[in-house]
Amino acid sequence: MTKRKEMEIYRDIKLAITQHKLLPNTQLVEDALAEAFQVSRTPIRNVLRRLAMEKLVTVIPYRGAFVSCPSVDEAREVFEMRRVIETSMVRKLCTIVKPEQLAPLEILIREEHEASHEGDIVGALDVTVDIHLKLAELADNYYYYHFLEELISLTSVIISLYGTNQSFCHDHEELMAAILRQDGEQAAHIMEEHLWQIERSLNFTETTTNVLNFKEIFHK
Incomplete structure (x- = not known):
């Protein structure tokens, strides 16, 4: 078993969680995952331990590992921290970014608009x-990216649990325009309201689920 294979398993399980294929409260049975990936239980255990450190998985003694199920208070704390980090991040970005560096963002915003228009x-x-994450990368601070990546993964779990039917293309277009004008305060205001909008769109009624068909989820 190579570290590369273990990393592939980590990425596959993390992606399944953040893309809502593995829903909150789903039990991650080591034997079933090992069979699905055709490996021993050791790399599965290592991956689950790493995901637990990232708060995407909760390990309960004598019961096993489960996809995390953030409480309403925990969900609100995630958004609170995102507002703190991302408003600071875009303020800095307005002082350092060059217009040509924003080309990848323009492409992503178009892709987001198309997906939203198609109902996806x-x-x-x-x-x-x-x-x-591209905004965090352009802000040129490792810690912006590092902490935001974890918070965004948790946001995906929160959306999976509490649901949203919102799309936010217009916000991102306005944010891009503010960054191009190097208007840090306006960019921070747009980002703050954008994150509040996502939080307000959630239905904070906790639900449970139990998805266990790992072979189907991770079929290559």
């Missing part, structure tokens, strides 16, 4: 993740 809410949310 999950696809639009996937592109939204890429937009926010």
